Amino acid sequence: MAEPKRVLLAGCADLPRGDGDEDILLPALAEAGCKAEWIVWDDPSAPISDADLVILRATWDYASRRDEFLRWCESVPALRNPASVARWNTDKAYLAELAAAGLATVPTQVVAPGSAPDWPAGEFVVKPSVGAGSRGARRFAADDVDGAREHLAGLHADGRTALVQPYQADVDANGETACVFLAGRYSHAFVKGPMLSGASMDGSGLFVAEKVAAARPADDVLAFAEQAMDTTTSLLRLRRNELLYARIDVVRGADGTPMLLELELTEPSLGLSLAGDAAAIRMAEAVRELLDG
CATH class of the missing domain: 3.40.50.20 (Rossmann fold)
Structure with a gap:
């Protein structure tokens, strides 16, 4: 044996x-x-x-x-x-690269220390470009530019680049859909609720506690996630199966069109416990494929 x-x-x-x-x-x-x-x-x-x-x-x-x-x-x-x-992938400035490659993304301004953004007209989010678990991300009302400037100044004082994005109101009603791919193939999905409206930190202090549930993505959301995989692997000059896992976080814009909120290729929660044993088996099979080369 x-x-x-x-x-x-x-x-x-x-x-x-x-x-x-x-x-x-x-x-x-x-x-x-x-x-x-x-x-x-x-x-x-x-x-x-x-x-x-x-x-x-x-x-x-x-x-x-x-x-x-x-x-x-x-x-x-x-x-x-x-x-x-x-x-x-650990610097969310990658969103600008994907947008330049033609993928629909949440509009993102990358604001380095010493620079200032054009503040969005409605509600918006300011967060560090390097961060995990929504730490350091804050949502601001349209009339709270002073608060946003203070938060941005704090990030810049720590030498951190920030992202400024218009808040996607559809998240409040429908959350964001996380589509999980294993070895380049779609496996399962789950929905994450809004995390920027007073959510508390997890007990470890490493990430904001999420409300999550298994989900079946709409056809256009899944088609968009497939497009995101193709755009990303083309940009990185990889074959899809070279990525053991990927999580595509999708939201809908004001017109209902799916677009990318985040693309998680480094250490994302994959929702295996939500998807059940079949997803765990698919993950194990993807691992074995890599090992068998």
Whole structure:
């Protein structure tokens, strides 16, 4: 009998075994001939050199030390998604690149320290371009430009670039639809409720608590998510199946047209616990495909 492949799931010190979403993945990996265990990404004793595959999962403390995190990613021999993808995707300025490539995205101004935005006419959001779990993101009323300037100044004082985006009102009624792809193929979806209206932090302090539920995306939302996958992989010069996972967060604009809110390729929650064992099996099969090359 062949030796099982060694797979490491990377978490962080505050969530060394993730947030529970991967609990159903571990037995599915075992069934697929993989011996899986958790590591803390910045633990120097983690056996990354002995692993057949290291999967970024709950590395949600990276935002305050992104450079260190990216150096670690580049040191891992067999990382998914790859370090080059993590470098591109952990700065949300990628939204401007996708928009320039023709993908419908939430209008985004990238505001570096020393510069100022054109404030949107209605409600809007100011958030750091490097951040996870909605930390540092705030929603402002149209007449609260002073408050927004203060928040932006705080981000800039920390040397952080910010994004300014018009708030998408449809989120209040319908949330955002997260479409999950595994090895380039659509797997499942879930809906996330609004997180910028007084939502509290998770117990770890690493992300804003979300209201989530399994969902079946509308046909036009799924078609848009497929387009987002194609645009992204073309931009990154990758084949779709080179991405072990991707989460496409879709909202509707004022005219009802789907557009991209965020594209998560580094360490997103994948909603496996919502989608059930079938999704965990698909994830394990995607891992095995990578290992078998």
